[in-house]
Amino acid sequence: MAIKSKEDIEDVFSYHAPSVDQQEALITVRTKAKEFAELLLQYVPESADRSTAFRLLRECVMTANAAIVLEGRH
Numbered sequence: 001m002a003i004k005s006k007e008d009i010e011d012v013f014s015y016h017a018p019s020v021d022q023q024e025a026l027i028t029v030r031t032k033a034k035e036f037a038e039l040l041l042q043y044v045p046e047s048a049d050r051s052t053a054f055r056l057l058r059e060c061v062m063t064a065n066a067a068i069v070l071e072g073r074h
Contacts, residue, residue, distance in 0.1 A: 003074060016069040025068050033061045 003009060018026055037057055044050040066074075 008074065012066075012070070012074055018069050022068050026065050029064050029068070030061055033057055 003012060037054060040050060040053050044053060
């Protein structure tokens, strides 16, 4: 769902405390991303591309976390 109203904006830009189940999902996503980051560090030469890969991985985790706590609403 796209942001279409002030209510959507309020929902997206408000703090959402994760439930116990969501906390487990957040930890799992972050743990797996960390494992992948370690692979990047090991196998990808230091470069602007590697820096971008790390930045995008971080962005991916943050977006996944938002999807988890927003329960896919946006």
